[in-house]
Amino acid sequence: MENFEPEIVAFCCHYCAYTAADMAGSKRISYPSNVKIIRVPCTGKVDAIHLMKALEKGADGVYVAGCLAGDCHFKNGNVRAEARVNRVKKILTELGWEPERVAMVNMSAGMGEYFAQTAREFTETIRKLGPGPGKFAGTNDKAAS
Amino acid sequence: MQNNNSSENTLSPDRRVLVIGGGVGGIRAALDLAESRRDVLLIDKAYAIGGLMTQLDRTFPTNNCDLCTVSPYLSQGARERHLEIKPMTTLTRLEGEAGAFTATLVTEPRYIDTDKCTACGECAKLFPDAVRVTPGLDPRAPTCMRYPQATPFAFSIDITKVADMAALKKVCRADAIRDDDTRRESVVDVASVVLSVGADLFDPAVLDNFGGGKFDNVVTGLEYERIMSASGPFQGNLVRKSDGRRPKKVAWIQCVGSRGINKGDVPYCSGVCCMYALKEAMVTRERFGDDIDTTIFFMDMRTYGKDYELYFNRARDEYKIRMIRSRPHSVVENSATQNLSITYALEDKPVQETEEFDMVVLSTGFRVGEDAKNLAGVLGIDCNQYDFAATHPFNPVLTSKPGVYVCGVSESPKDIPETMVQASAAAAMAVTDLPVVPVDLQTEDLFAPERDVRGQDPRIGVFVCDCGFEIGGIVKVDKLLADVCANTDVAVAKAVGYGCSSESMAAIETMIQENHLNRVVIGGCSPRTHETKFQDLLRRVGLNKYLVEIVNLRDQTTWTHMNEPEKAQAKAARLLQAGIAGVRKNRPLIDHTLPMSQNALVVGGGVTGMTSALTLADQGIKTYIVERAPALGGLARSLRKTIEGEDVGAFVQDLVQQVTAHGNIQVLTRSIIVDHSGMPGLFTTGIQTGVRMNYMQIDHGVTILATGALAGRPAQYGLGTHTNIMTQLEMDSMLEDEADKIQAMEQVVMIQCVGSREKENPNCSRICCQAAMKNALRIKEISPDTQIFVLYRDMRTYGFQEEYYRKARDLGVKFIRFSLDQRPEVVEADGSLSVTTHDFILGCDIEIAADCVVLSTGLIADDETTEDLALLFHLPRTIDHYFLEDHVKLRPVDMAQRGFFLAGTAHSPRTIRESITQARAAAGRAQTMLAKKEINLGACVAKVDDKKCASCLICVRACPFDVPFINAEGVSQIDADKCHGCGVCAGECPAKAIQLLAYEDDQILAKLDGLFER
């Protein structure tokens, strides 16, 4: 696992985190290409199952990026999202997986640099943890469907 | 589809506005008018619209590629039903008066039918001399289309060079060549005219000292842009013309032809060159390597726009661009190497320096061209001494002739954001000469009926935009396309150049139809900016707009991983696969609509707020002004004179009277906003008003933020400790009220940038240099013998303000530069003041006795107000607490939150003149929204599956907006017209009975599958 390149999914809300990610781009701030974004209208849409399924399908880490506390375009979607992230952390702990594989981060639309920073930090965290569940699956790909 | 020909447009001739000039300003004005359902005729003398902006490689301060930021606007232009575009057309006569002009137009023959021409280029291949491929101003690139997203996308023919017309006609398979085309004159009735022809760029060949036009490796700023541009003569390679080598040392020389008094110079400042030089230098290092040494020779660094100072700091500190404060004497070419020696003097050194560079860029500015001068004559408008259209400080987009408005560089040198603002303002003013549009105007449906694709197997088209260098320069588009072909349901996979250009859009439309595609994936820019555009494309070909997925290959891939092309490639491939997997699951959806409130709320009753309110109210829009203070007027109440000498007090008084008397305006002073709800187009805002703080609610469709800024008063240089240490604002009053005190002063010292351009407040306050000049000149007028010293860091008298700076110097005002590490000190001894500062030219500290020290304290954001409102309205702010607009360049008065518009000093520091322009622009933009009459709620709403619903109430309790309820059937019901589309209920439902349309679980899981498919 010398050259382990973690695969990371970031669920980003349209109004803040996704915009921040675009902002990082327009400022040409680089972050690890390991992070792949799935856009959602609000992090409140992100179901605990989506996080679990991401790990199951092959992600080594998943995070949810929403608006700053109190700043959610939809009032409290980010708070709901965080609660679900915590639930998944608990499940992972019960299963003997590292809870750090899922995370919640918050940022405003203008925080392109912070988006890049969290992407870097999360990637490093996962790199240290090593491969996630999907990598142990062997020939198990079909089970995901 | 691309062009509006006369047979299909529905323009009513008595209600149109003539926009002259198809640059970015003219396009903005025309689009604003068309969006407000006003008929517009846009003419341009060139073969294609787009103007100067399309020639630029990138634009500041975002450093984006212009082609892709402007082109959505251009092809929007080709689409709008209310907009007719006539290229190669000029105005030759204008008769009549505002509301009823008769305009005579002349259209030059193109010899090509733009409706038939597909721009295949066969004619140009065979007859390169006769066919104009609109090469623009770059003669070195005859084979390059002027720019790839040209509108109209068609060639034109130079008939004088055609030897064999029959042969030429034969090569055209589209049968588009019309040898019988002639110069046509037409007469149209127009209600008003917007002038936006811009200006030419100075040709440095007339100067004999910099080698412009003489040495191969001396280029103008614009030529440098073309060299760097992906659509330029070297396909985006930075090379020297003399030997094709990449330069290692590039120098920029500022103010070439501007701010001068010598032969060929103009005295004004061109306003944009400092920023574009910084941009070019930054992009050079970013794109072509850190090892290219970049140096800028400048006199004053004029980065006075919003956050521009931060841009300058980044250029200097992060990009390590060398800044030399000097106006070079000459450029000499080494005949052997074609390298260039620049000779220059430094302010603190007695001898001249000479340094060799590989390439020299001359930062040339704006000049009004002959055509524009003639046009001013045809229009019958007054111009200033430099031939720019003259306007009044309190009515900045109206020319001397009623009904004729002006925007952009036609009025004064300015950058793109300022041009956009002025264009929207001019459009808002041009509307006033038209009859008010009846409220019940029907919404038009521009699109063909939809094809039913339900039950069909996916036939997917994948179109990847190379976006010039932006995508295609980093990743191999061919490889991406080869990869996606592994999906058996991908029927077409094609690269589409600039995907958002008219040409590519048309090509995609054809491919969708020819291949019977029912799903589309676009790899290109962010869906945030480009989704609507491609959704419209689908609607044009009869597909539901939700059958497209936009894959963000630029903003989130090539831009962020530009230094790791292999990783960018891998990521792009994964994202495309996720897009394909996702689009398979997309379903046709229907947008929901609601009628829009036609009221407006203006927050803030200063000059900006009052101007916005009047502009709206005159158009029949009920407008509420909410002002915290007991009276209207704002900061302008404490200002007496503008730099032009206009009486601010009388102007404000007049505004207040107009506002108070207006039947459509309700003024609520002593009022604060306490709550806010609703959605764009249907807001409800609660206020507490009057001395008793009565609560009331206002229903409104749009909100204009005009909350202003505060006069800065930092505790610096002894401000507040001595009566003779004052701000420019206090000096302004003293000049009006206590002239005798001024006459008694022997020496006055002004200190600039007090509390601005410092760590705590890093931006430039923009207004202080002109305020200092204004007051210095007035002091000199009252008391010619008073000595005035201005201690400055950079004099930022941009545009025509330069005139006042020059006049002050002529009158003997002394200017002494200081730097932050050697800042002046104000010393008080026995009640009298003196200022000590370092003189860089003398090389020592000097002490100046001062009867009065005037501090240029500028403006600071009203942190408390903007914070409160930002929280209530969910709006973003800048780090220095001003409101943050949606797009600094293209949407400078629109906020990201729809229905909110921004104007005046709540945006950033600016003069009254600039605030008025912005106020009108914000009102104009608000009108474009209100003109839609209904709110499109989109299709992204929660939907309950009755069969699965367990009536558990979890959605009812979880919804942030209290929308779901258990209906008579005993299941949860979520009304589409109330749902905000956040999806919290869907994420919470324990029975998985709720799906958020467009983001359904199977769509998200499919995207995950796509990301991890091996």
Added chain:
Amino acid sequence: MITAEQKPIPEIIQYIAPYGKILLVGCNECVTVCAAGGRKEVGLLASALHLNSMKQGKTIDIKEITLERQCDPEYVEELTPYIDGVDAVVSMACGCGVQTIAGRYKKTPVFPAVNTRFMGASLGQGVWAERCKGCGDCVLGITGGICPVARCSKHLFNGPCGGTSNGQCEIDPDVDCAWRLIWERLKELGMEDRYEDLMNAKDWRPGGAGGPGKIIREDLA
């Protein structure tokens, strides 16, 4: 409503360790409403079990299905097409559901994934509290609508024990003393005198003490 909560996942894992093909069955009634065993929890548990087997480098085949009600044989019948293809069933329903399945499919082991806790009421989003013991002889009519069986830790019938302090239960100070609540409620109703009524020793047989309960409605049966 029956209120349940999910078992610790390791316990579930232990049950199914020997098996490779699992039928995971949710219930769209009570356990959906208390968010313990509806369609969503089925999905989450399935995913968790997958993640677990991945850790061991194994594969596990899980078929997810959620029935309208697991305590009715007709609904349970919907499992028949799948049952032969699986090694074991994991039920996310209450005990009634688990037993209905076990009763129908004799050859396939059935394991519970939730602990059935009590009959409860919702106090708000995500909070449920026990309100009924199913004693078979309801006394709410004389206790002001507050049940001393379910809400008094000692199931006392004639006033509080001596342990009540400041109106809270001595077993758990977070629990209100049921008899304090009964007293306050009766006072509000102006029925303080009812408090004096003595209750006879309770007959616990209808509630289960007389063997498993059964109801037969002859008009329906």
